[in-house]
Amino acid sequence: MRVVLILALLSTSLSAQSRLGPTDGVAAIRRQRSGVDVRWENKVGRALSELAILATAREHDQPYEWSLHEMEAVAVGLDPAVIDAVRNNKSLTGIGEKEAAIIQLARDIGRHKVGADTYGRALKTFGQSNLVDVVSLMGQYAATATRLSAFNQQMPPGWKQFLPLPFTPPADIHPDSRSRLPVIRTPAPPPAMPPPLYSRGMAPEGTGPAQIARHAGGLASLEASVGRPLIDVAALVAARAHDQQYDWTTTEVAAQKDAVSAATIDAIGNRKPTTGLGEKEAVVIDFGRELFSRHYVSAELYARALRILGERNVVDLVGVFAQHADDDALLTVFEQQLPAGQKPLLPMP
Numbered sequence: 001m002r003v004v005l006i007l008a009l010l011s012t013s014l015s016a017q018s019r020l021g022p023t024d025g026v027a028a029i030r031r032q033r034s035g036v037d038v039r040w041e042n043k044v045g046r047a048l049s050e051l052a053i054l055a056t057a058r059e060h061d062q063p064y065e066w067s068l069h070e071m072e073a074v075a076v077g078l079d080p081a082v083i084d085a086v087r088n089n090k091s092l093t094g095i096g097e098k099e100a101a102i103i104q105l106a107r108d109i110g111r112h113k114v115g116a117d118t119y120g121r122a123l124k125t126f127g128q129s130n131l132v133d134v135v136s137l138m139g140q141y142a143a144t145a146t147r148l149s150a151f152n153q154q155m156p157p158g159w160k161q162f163l164p165l166p167f168t169p170p171a172d173i174h175p176d177s178r179s180r181l182p183v184i185r186t187p188a189p190p191p192a193m194p195p196p197l198y199s200r201g202m203a204p205e206g207t208g209p210a211q212i213a214r215h216a217g218g219l220a221s222l223e224a225s226v227g228r229p230l231i232d233v234a235a236l237v238a239a240r241a242h243d244q245q246y247d248w249t250t251t252e253v254a255a256q257k258d259a260v261s262a263a264t265i266d267a268i269g270n271r272k273p274t275t276g277l278g279e280k281e282a283v284v285i286d287f288g289r290e291l292f293s294r295h296y297v298s299a300e301l302y303a304r305a306l307r308i309l310g311e312r313n314v315v316d317l318v319g320v321f322a323q324h325a326d327d328d329a330l331l332t333v334f335e336q337q338l339p340a341g342q343k344p345l346l347p348m349p
Contacts, residue, residue, distance in 0.1 A: 016246075018336040019119060020095055020128065025032065025246070026327040029334050033136055034129040042133040044126060046076040047138060049097060051086070054078075055106030056138045058086050058163070061295040064153045066163040071220040076290065089162065101125045105333070106138060114333050121147035132330075139329035144209050149295045150287075150318040152302075154178040158202045172299040177206050180302060181311070184214040207230055217313045226309065229260045233281050234317050235289035236260075238269045238324035239346070240320035246336045247328055248346035267300035269347050283308050 016024055036042055039049050050073035057066040066087075073083060083097045085092065092100040101122045108114040122131055122277035152170050155161050156178055176183045183206040203210060223231060224332055232255035239248035252265060264281050267274060271289075283305050291297050297305075305314050330336075338344060 009256065016337050018079075018334040019123075020132075023334070023336060024285055024339070025250070026330050026337065029132065029330045029336065030136060030157060031175050032129060032132045034133050036133070038133045038137045038140070039167070042135060042137070043130050044098070047073065047078040048102060048134075050076055050078055051082065051099060052106065052134050052137050053100050053141045055086050056109075056141040057145060058089070059106055059110035060142060061163070062145035062148055063161045063163040063165055063167075064148050064208070066143050066153060067155055067159065067161050068163055068208075070162045084100050088306065094194060102134065102268065104133070109135075109138060109329050114335070116127060119333065119335075127231050132291055134336075135330055135333045137266075139326035141145045141328050143326040144262075145295070146291065146322040146325045147209055147212050147239055147318055150291055150297055150302075150321070151180045151315075152297070153207060153212070156207060160203070170299070172302065179207065179212070179317070181212060181215050181263060183211065187212065199253055213311060214313065216319055217312045217316055219319075221222065222313060222320075225313050226317075228258045229255065230284060231258050231320055232258050232289060233264060233268070233284050234320040235324055236265065237285055238292070238321045240268050240271070241292035241330065242325070242328040242332065243346070243348065244324075244328040244331055244348045245344050245348065247324060249344055251336055252345045277301065279308055287317075291318075292325075 002215065016022070018029065018187045020029060022031075022107055023029055034043060039053075040046075042049060046259060052067055053069045054066060054073055057069060068314060069334060070083060070087075079096075079099075081097060084090065084104075085095055086103055086172065092103055095103065101118075104118050105122050122134075127248075152173055154170065161167065173179055174182050187204070217225075217232070223328045232251060236248065239251055248269070249266075252269075264277055264285075266272065267277060268285055274285050279284070287297060287301060287305050290301055309317065
């Protein structure tokens, strides 16, 4: 995420504002965390941490993420009635105050607008630093869900899928990884010390986000391969999908400087067809739109992206989508405002 670079381009001496007070973007928001590991050690406890992950997985219709974390949630004592309310999008009547605050927060994030009542209740329930921890965790798992959905990660044979979604056996996954990416096996280093209780990896061997990450080259590799403008295009697609004004405006400023065409920016911002755009720009836009709107990418579109961009670049561009999904959760919950004098550039209803 290019927060520091982008903010420098805005050249203003006045601090922007958010629900946390003066902040200058997602990095400043993250600095408000409690300082502990937001999943394993945060002060809300393991059951509520797993609930935050489940609620995020539900908003993203992510069956792999949901299924593994439902088992973990049960193991750490989350009430099955709460899990059922999230799974089936039920009313929160009768749900405990803390559990209801987390579920409603995730639902509002999924709608890209966190109401004052939802925010106020969560802040009162958890306090500022703990709330930042919870939202950071939700952002991280929104990013994970983005990666899992892009590569159609399935449960291994014999593992039950617990999320009630329509299912058609996919024809474009590898039998060993159960995803669109082949298994890359690397020896695991010995742990330096015994892991904390319930901190072990949950993903079955050869599957999951760590396996996907083995196919990545990173941002430097991506920029060397496809150029900075295409990375900007992916970032804009994610910001548009989340209706995130701050992310969009700061990224558009950078994209203009990187020579992304006005026609491309207009097509993304106004959700226009990609007809007439370059084939790389068009496939990145189409891929991101389908991924964020359907939480799935069709086999045909995935094959097109693979042909035009190559596997490593697809993995890294999905990483850009994922990072912005993470950032946008924080920016949205805490209502990050633009610096004084900066005109909002994202067309909003």
